[in-house]
Amino acid sequence: MKFSGKNVLVTGSSRGIGAEIARTLAGFGLKVWINYRSGAAEADAVKESIEAAGGSAAVIGFDVSDEAAFIDAIKTIVDSDGELSYLVNNAGITNDKLALRMKTEDFMSVINANLTSAFIGSREFFKAARKKKFGSVVNIASIVGETGNAGQTNYTASKGGVIAMTKSFALEAATSGIRFNCITPGFISTEMTEVLSDEVKEGLNAKIPMNRMGEAREVAEATAFLLSDYASYITGETLKVNGGMNMA
Secondary structure, three states: OOOOOOEEEEOOOOOHHHHHHHHHHHHOOOEEEEEEOOOHHHHHHHHHHHHHOOOEEEEEEOOOOOHHHHHHHHHHHHHHHOOOOEEEEOOOOOOOEOHHHOOHHHHHHHHHHHHHHHHHHHHHHHHHHOOOOOEEEEEEOOOHHHHOOOOEHHHHHHHHHHHHHHHHHHHHHHHHOEEEEEEEEOOEEOHHHHOOOHHHHHHHHHOOOOOOOEEHHHHHHHHHHHHOHHHOOOOOOEEEEOOOOOOO
16 A cells, blocks of 8 residues: 555544554554543553554544544644644444434434544644645544434434535545545444354344455555555545445
């Protein structure tokens, strides 16, 4: 994979898909800034694994839904490295409930953590990157942002919003040489899915044309492609990494 920039911030990268994205991008030679909100030990472990493999990484802790903290974090990175070449907005939460039982604060907490944070990060990256007329952003959404899902009105709204927002940023940033794209993972095998029973896993796999869950590596490699120079004429797109569950 070919990259013209030198560093990347991956939010929510202390574990799961975010950690795999961080390790994959470091493997392609980028300095990776590993973000966490509460998992400091996990973030340090990701950094150590990257450095053990010969890569470069730094840890930066902040809450992505805190606008001032996000702005300060990007300033810290630019002051340290002279630039921020790439951004992956991966951080997110769930708070599942049936819509009739969902309070407004339940809805807004997920919107703020998943959608508002991605807006803040994308906006501040755009401000920093347009000076060099170069940069690339990948926003991690979800298949349910395209299809909807019972019990996840807040989460689906947040991820559907990320998809639409990414297209708008792509339109505004194109003449500045900055690209914005989106990935919608389907069912991905992570620590969260490992606790599911074999019966539940089999039921999930039966819904997937490829008859298996995806691997975090597969989302990470798709992310690397969209950030890289190999995708230099791709912007405003949504790449589905879902084993064929949603082809629309």
